[in-house]
Amino acid sequence: MMPINHNHGQIMKKELVSLPVISDARGNLTFIEGNNHVPFEIKRVYYLYNIPIGKTRGGHAHKKLEQVIIAISGSLNVTLDDGITKNTFHLDNPKQGLYVGPATWRDMDGFSSGTVALVLASRSYEVDDYIRNYDEFIEFVKNARGTQ
Ligand code: TYD
Numbered sequence: 124m125m126p127i128n129h130n131h132g133q134i135m136k137k138e139l140v141s142l143p144v145i146s147d148a149r150g151n152l153t154f155i156e157g158n159n160h161v162p163f164e165i166k167r168v169y170y171l172y173n174i175p176i177g178k179t180r181g182g183h184a185h186k187k188l189e190q191v192i193i194a195i196s197g198s199l200n201v202t203l204d205d206g207i208t209k210n211t212f213h214l215d216n217p218k219q220g221l222y223v224g225p226a227t228w229r230d231m232d233g234f235s236s237g238t239v240a241l242v243l244a245s246r247s248y249e250v251d252d253y254i255r256n257y258d259e260f261i262e263f264v265k266n267a268r269g270t271q
Pocket of ligand 1: 167169171179180181182183248
């Protein structure tokens with residue numbers, strides 16, 4: 124998974140999570156433990172599949188939610204935006220995850236046919252945790268920085 128960088132050559136490696144692989148003549152096995160391979164307790168799991176070619180997903184941020192996205196099969200592009208910097212990651216490897224922290228706008232596109240994207244999440248589905256308006260997201264980020 125290579126980050127495609129929009130920010131003066133600076134690569135944000137902290138987003139990439141390497142997952143364990145047990146490989147033998149019978150094939151591969153990857154496992155994920157909360158608070159071990161991903162930096163949070165896993166509260167919820169969902170997956171994106173049957174995504175028509177050319178369709179986009181995401182287009183929002185979360186106030187508190189942490190997630191890891193894994194291309195279990197196929198490939199997609201995920202663009203992460205912290206309000207200042209945008210980085211696009213091409214996910215095509217089931218042994219690598221992409222960590223998406225709170226206050227990070229994400230856009231997903233370029234789904235290849237048959238892609239299954241697994242998402243591990245730190246919290247239950249909470250409609251109030253979503254920020255779906257980009258201007259509100261920028262305000263949220265500014266306020267969050269102001270209180271740090
Ligand atoms: P959304 O998070 O916008 O999906 P994506 O970021 O992949 O484009 O969710 C799409 C719809 O599914 C929205 O109506 C909320 C609903 N949903 C749930 O009910 N529970 C969940 O855990 C998730 C992730 C979404």
